[in-house]
Amino acid sequence: MPKPKALVVGAGVAGLAAALRLKGSGYDVEVFEAASHPGGKMGEWASKGYRFDTGPSLFTLPHLVEQTIATVHTKTTDYFNYDKHPTACTYFWEDGTELIAEGQVDAFSHKAAEVLGGNTQTIEKYFVEAAEMYDTTRGVFLERSLHRWQTYLTKDVWKAIPKLPSLGLFSSLHERNKKRLGNNDKLVQLFDRFATYNGSSPYLTPGIMQMICHLEHGIGTFYPKGGMSSIPKSMFNAGKDAGIVYHFGQKVEKIHVENGKTKGIAVDGNNHMANVVVCNVDVRSAYKHLLTDIPTPKNIVRQKPSSSAIIFYWGIKQTFPKLDLHNIFFSEDYKAEFDAIFSKETLYDDPTVYINISSKVDAADAPKGCENWFVMINVPADSGQDWDALTRQAKAFIIEKLDRMLEVDVESLIETENILTPPQIEQKTSSQGGALYGSSSNERMAAFFRQANFHNKISGLYFCGGSVHPGGGIPLCMQSARITADLIANNPS
Numbered sequence: 001m002p003k004p005k006a007l008v009v010g011a012g013v014a015g016l017a018a019a020l021r022l023k024g025s026g027y028d029v030e031v032f033e034a035a036s037h038p039g040g041k042m043g044e045w046a047s048k049g050y051r052f053d054t055g056p057s058l059f060t061l062p063h064l065v066e067q068t069i070a071t072v073h074t075k076t077t078d079y080f081n082y083d084k085h086p087t088a089c090t091y092f093w094e095d096g097t098e099l100i101a102e103g104q105v106d107a108f109s110h111k112a113a114e115v116l117g118g119n120t121q122t123i124e125k126y127f128v129e130a131a132e133m134y135d136t137t138r139g140v141f142l143e144r145s146l147h148r149w150q151t152y153l154t155k156d157v158w159k160a161i162p163k164l165p166s167l168g169l170f171s172s173l174h175e176r177n178k179k180r181l182g183n184n185d186k187l188v189q190l191f192d193r194f195a196t197y198n199g200s201s202p203y204l205t206p207g208i209m210q211m212i213c214h215l216e217h218g219i220g221t222f223y224p225k226g227g228m229s230s231i232p233k234s235m236f237n238a239g240k241d242a243g244i245v246y247h248f249g250q251k252v253e254k255i256h257v258e259n260g261k262t263k264g265i266a267v268d269g270n271n272h273m274a275n276v277v278v279c280n281v282d283v284r285s286a287y288k289h290l291l292t293d294i295p296t297p298k299n300i301v302r303q304k305p306s307s308s309a310i311i312f313y314w315g316i317k318q319t320f321p322k323l324d325l326h327n328i329f330f331s332e333d334y335k336a337e338f339d340a341i342f343s344k345e346t347l348y349d350d351p352t353v354y355i356n357i358s359s360k361v362d363a364a365d366a367p368k369g370c371e372n373w374f375v376m377i378n379v380p381a382d383s384g385q386d387w388d389a390l391t392r393q394a395k396a397f398i399i400e401k402l403d404r405m406l407e408v409d410v411e412s413l414i415e416t417e418n419i420l421t422p423p424q425i426e427q428k429t430s431s432q433g434g435a436l437y438g439s440s441s442n443e444r445m446a447a448f449f450r451q452a453n454f455h456n457k458i459s460g461l462y463f464c465g466g467s468v469h470p471g472g473g474i475p476l477c478m479q480s481a482r483i484t485a486d487l488i489a490n491n492p493s
Helices: 011-023 062-071 105-116 120-142 149-153 155-166 173-179 185-198 207-219 230-244 285-290 334-342 387-406 423-427 474-490
Strands: 005-009 028-033 042-048 048-052 082-085 086-091 097-102 221-224 245-248 254-257 261-267 270-273 274-281 308-316 326-329 353-356 371-379 414-420 461-463
Touching: 005 011, 005 261, 011 028, 011 062, 011 230, 011 274, 011 474, 042 274, 042 414, 048 308, 048 371, 048 414, 062 230, 082 149, 086 207, 105 120, 105 185, 105 207, 120 207, 173 185, 173 207, 185 207, 221 230, 230 245, 254 285, 254 308, 261 274, 261 414, 274 285, 274 474, 308 387, 308 423, 308 461, 326 387, 334 371, 371 387, 461 474
Parallel strands: 005 028, 005 274, 028 245, 086 326, 274 461
Antiparallel strands: 042 048, 082 221, 086 097, 254 261, 261 270, 308 371, 308 414, 326 353, 353 371
16 A cells, blocks of 8 residues: 655654654655755855854754654664753843843853842742743643644643633733843843844733743753754754655745645646645745645734845854853843834844854854854845845944944945845745744734644645744744644644
8 A cells, every 4th residue: 555645745843853753654745845955044154264154043842853853763863963062142232231041040040140230049930930931831732732622631731721711821021031031131132132032022921921931941042063054954854864855946836725735835847745744834935836725824814024134144253252252242221122122113223242152062064263143133024125224223233333332444344245134034944034933922912812833724735944833943944844744744734
């Protein structure tokens, strides 16, 4: 009896992971990707001896990658290896305050209390709450479909129900942080920043996002050997060795649907038939370009996009001992910054600047005596702004800020440069408006408005990735793939 067949549209992180899991559950799998390489947003760029990861730079929950590879190979270290990084981030404020944030909760709490003021026990209690939130909700929100009634009969749901009032669903993350951490503005700002992990505003996203800090400090931050782009490479290599067939440079033109059933896909005028299709394309783009005969669901239309980014890749001909793998230079008025991004849909003139420097971990990523700076600011998704002008302004704002806070002439140190803007992100990855995380989580019920991991009227059509449940970012994309593959395995077409 022939094996069932599944076609995966898109070789982003979630698409690669879904393909592996489907292969592990007995499917013949083919993956179609318009780009010439796997990884979606997780690419790399090199120039003049500098190597840059072009996409996500923070890595948490590495076991999700290991578990995925383990569905087809018993020895995951043949494909994927990583180390835990001792510090989570180094923070800088305009008044000269600097905080090296230790990765461990107890060390971080003591150091933060010492540098920023406040009470060690208060900070530790905050982390205890975050861990409880994560443990209470992950079995419901992160590991299962929210759109299947069977989910609501599980013990995880019954465990979570009594704790709903304490999960911060009815206040913003900022309001919750103020209540928990008092009037310590720097400490509140530090914990507010975790809203950006899913492209949202701390002044709008619900307080349940407090749980995100648990990933960084309660579990830890990690660095994959070979850089962030090694994550998709490892899954691709594992899949190739397991017999998954990949088609790169093959843009899918249509997902075929007949009489409420998936039939396959069209690629360059050729039809590839299968009863199971997994779409790892941004859902808005998928409905617009691949499912043209199917109306876009109203809940998808009404969603607001997450933030996007302007990223500068700078080869810097100097080293900075005070900088680490992850660095944040805060704006002085955080609320005004997020108002500019989400309300005014424009650039803020004092942006918070994030700098990732992978050469701090892997010296081969930059020439000796130099550093590779991945410099990012949050900006709105593209809705027709003049990005050439905004990018020039962004560079000026960033350089002025870093010159002041690092007491150096940054522009004179830039040896090579590349730039990524929201329209370019959309063009490269089909993410509408260049939104990094699909839709934002700026509404209390945003999780329920996301595209389900399946289509409720078309059998055999499934979705995974940052624009569907449970959300954007590497860990959630990995969970999305897991949920989707489990649904397929339990509902064979």
